Amino acid sequence: MLDARFVRENPDIVKNALAKRGMDVDLVPFIALEDERLVFIKDADELREKRNKVSEEIAALKRRKEDASALIEEMKDVSARIKEYEEKLNDVGRRTREFLLTLPNLPNESVPVGRDETGNVEVRRWGTPREFGFTALNHWDLAEMHDIIDFDRAAKIAGARFALMKGLGARLERALMNFMLDLNTSKGYKEVFPPILVNAESMTGTGQLPKFEMELFKTFDELYLIPTAEVPVTNIHRAEILEESKLPLYYTAYTPCFRREAGSYGKDTRGLIRQHQFNKVELVKFVKPENSYDELEKLTNDAEDILRKLELPYRVIALCTGDIGFSAAKTYDLEVWLPGQGRYREISSCSNFEDFQARRADIRFRREGKKGTEFVHTLNGSGLAIGRTLVAVLENYQQKDGSILIPEALRPYMGGVERIGAAPVCK
RNA sequence: GGAGAGGUGGCCGAGUCGGUCGAAGGCAGCCGCCUGCUAAGCGGUUGUGGGGGUAACACCUCACCCAGGGUUCGAAUCCCUGCCUCUCCGCCA
Numbered sequence: 178m179l180d181a182r183f184v185r186e187n188p189d190i191v192k193n194a195l196a197k198r199g200m201d202v203d204l205v206p207f208i209a210l211e212d213e214r215l216v217f218i219k220d221a222d223e224l225r226e227k228r229n230k231v232s233e234e235i236a237a238l239k240r241r242k243e244d245a246s247a248l249i250e251e252m253k254d255v256s257a258r259i260k261e262y263e264e265k266l267n268d269v270g271r272r273t274r275e276f277l278l279t280l281p282n283l284p285n286e287s288v289p290v291g292r293d294e295t296g297n298v299e300v301r302r303w304g305t306p307r308e309f310g311f312t313a314l315n316h317w318d319l320a321e322m323h324d325i326i327d328f329d330r331a332a333k334i335a336g337a338r339f340a341l342m343k344g345l346g347a348r349l350e351r352a353l354m355n356f357m358l359d360l361n362t363s364k365g366y367k368e369v370f371p372p373i374l375v376n377a378e379s380m381t382g383t384g385q386l387p388k389f390e391m392e393l394f395k396t397f398d399e400l401y402l403i404p405t406a407e408v409p410v411t412n413i414h415r416a417e418i419l420e421e422s423k424l425p426l427y428y429t430a431y432t433p434c435f436r437r438e439a440g441s442y443g444k445d446t447r448g449l450i451r452q453h454q455f456n457k458v459e460l461v462k463f464v465k466p467e468n469s470y471d472e473l474e475k476l477t478n479d480a481e482d483i484l485r486k487l488e489l490p491y492r493v494i495a496l497c498t499g500d501i502g503f504s505a506a507k508t509y510d511l512e513v514w515l516p517g518q519g520r521y522r523e524i525s526s527c528s529n530f531e532d533f534q535a536r537r538a539d540i541r542f543r544r545e546g547k548k549g550t551e552f553v554h555t556l557n558g559s560g561l562a563i564g565r566t567l568v569a570v571l572e573n574y575q576q577k578d579g580s581i582l583i584p585e586a587l588r589p590y591m592g593g594v595e596r597i598g599a600a601p602v603c604k
Numbered sequence: 605g606g607a608g609a610g611g612u613g614g615c616c617g618a619g620u621c622g623g624u625c626g627a628a629g630g631c632a633g634c635c636g637c638c639u640g641c642u643a644a645g646c647g648g649u650u651g652u653g654g655g656g657g658u659a660a661c662a663c664c665u666c667a668c669c670c671a672g673g674g675u676u677c678g679a680a681u682c683c684c685u686g687c688c689u690c691u692c693c694g695c696c697a
Contacts (some may be wrong), residue, residue, distance in 0.1 A: 218655055222666040229666090232678045236623040252677040261640080418614095418652085541652095550652080 194283035196500035221262035282533040291497030304490030313516035352590035357458040364533035366429035371409035379412040382538030384504035406459035456563035469554035490514040510535040527558030
């Protein structure tokens, strides 16, 4: 959420920044509402001041056993007017807040300007896509060949866009989770395992609500299935004032993630790329404002490191103003090479939200020796999406005979299994 | 699911028949003083947010005692609803 005061005092800056996102926002009604709100606050405060003063007088009179009925009579009217103002204030305050909650974050100046994903900028590449010397298969063909993912039975159990992992497929999924968590924790990220069902306040804190409810699975108990661990982990510190000395805070979490994928009909209908339920290991940071862009580079590098250790070719994309997410001020996507598709596909998204989420979720810190508080900056990134990493491993490590080598880094997590397919394998 | 208890400032904890309570007291913290050092002791101080004000402080004012309503001239204190926590019973991975 943007700061109400900042918006009303800098409407041009806000309007121009949002224009870069391709939005034409009319701030005039908002500012009018704000002006009204400020007047109400002033008037209501003055009345309340009077009420407080007179109440003391009444109390003093009563203590002296004197008659206070004239004052009480007078205050009845004052109180009634205060109530009127409070109702107006509630109404206006609610409307300004609702408006602000629907405004996305302002892009950072370093974000390339562009209308849509065609405006994204490749920042760097790592690794070289392998020369196969044969036609590389899709991961779903490979998975079927080895009976490690069963989409048909998953559809029977749950529906489309679900997967049943079996045998070494399930083992590989688990190996990736553990490998990533171990690597992340070795870099100082604290491992947490949060609730994956959260309340509306948490969803509002990170920006999923109120605008994107249609993308979420909701239960009958007013709880939502998380679309990413970003939600519960960022909300760990909701409504808290942190000590400066505790910052930065780094967390990593494995969680399942759930997305309705409304509006993605016909996209990635086969395979593991786009599922209603998938596993992900997430990185989350709480940092001081002056460090947040350094921290974004470091976080992105930490996510990249996972791909490097798995020896999977990837590239880093700086999303342009028209393509960054609602809450983000800047985002790098990591895209891994998928031979089966012959192109790079998103496997991680690393963002700096600056104080956008912190303001919504009320996460502040106090500087040593200074009075007052400031909002922290929050960041997060996938480190990494497990399902898509598994896809990348299957497709990049496939051999001519159809077997799949296990990346060196994962073998300790696979009980020593080096290959899916040719060698003795459990099916 | 059934039966009770409770939610107060960084923490502990007091708030009597509603009135001078932003809230006693203690601890922790901070600033002084004192003391060979440390401890103890003495004095002072220490919440958050909004509005106004200032070059910046200062300062003025309003709100906040889980949340939202209600009663009242006036509520931390009374009433209602919700949320959460704890204890006991039942049930269960």
